Amino acid sequence: MTDRPLTPAAKRVLEVASDLFYNRGIGGVGMELIAAEAGVTKKTVYDRFGSKEALVLAYLRGRDERWRGYLTGRLEQVGGPRERILATFDALGDWLRTESARGCSMVNALAELPDQAHPGHQAAADQKAWIRELYAGLAAEAGVEDPGKLADQLLIIHEGAVVAFSVANKADAAATARETAEILLAR
Structure with a gap:
């Protein structure tokens, strides 16, 4: 993940991922589920965050x-x-x-x-x-x-x-x- 401001889609991905990670556990949530729940493609998730590891880090930092x-x-x-x-x-x-x-x-x-x-x-x-x-x-x-x-x-x-x-x-x-x-x- 870069330090540039989050796009609206990236904000939605992070909000959805944060909710899922907290409520279902980090290991119990895949990128496909995050993309589906956020209403974006898996490619969008990876384009903005690069990896699940980076998305987890963004969630925890938030x-x-x-x-x-x-x-x-x-x-x-x-x-x-x-x-x-x-x-x-x-x-x-x-x-x-x-x-x-x-x-x-x-x-x-x-x-x-x-x-x-x-x-x-x-x-x-x-x-x-x-x-x-x-x-x-x-x-x-x-x-x-x-x-x-x-x-x-x-x-x-x-x-x-x-x-x-x-x-x-x-x-x-x-x-x-x-x-x-x-x-x-x-x-």
Whole structure:
């Protein structure tokens, strides 16, 4: 895929592919299905994206961009670093209810793309590294003695909430994660 703006057909392909990849799984969706659902030829899909690998990467980057924008937008509305740490869990709960009923697209992608050389695997891993660094930065701003350790703990709580929500059907998983983060911050 190039960095040029997407044509209307390419936007439709990406929207359809994103929906299919998220709801049916990356491995369960072929280029023929994407083309048919988008109302274009398979040639159009390949002309614009080059490969399924590139289309998967575009899908994951799009989801990541939306999540980062959503989360940072929510954090801009909150005061100090401790409050922003807790607000990440509020935002996560809202995101899970509205955008991620099937769980985290990045975790799902990592499960389907175990080859670390796959660009999609790297995009998903980068997203997890970003959230960990966000926590580390907020922990440092809050004056925590070991911001890296707290960042690791918060990341584990965050990811655990995502899995509990989608796999164990715990609708309040993000709220429970927030309560756990409050305990860590009170130490």
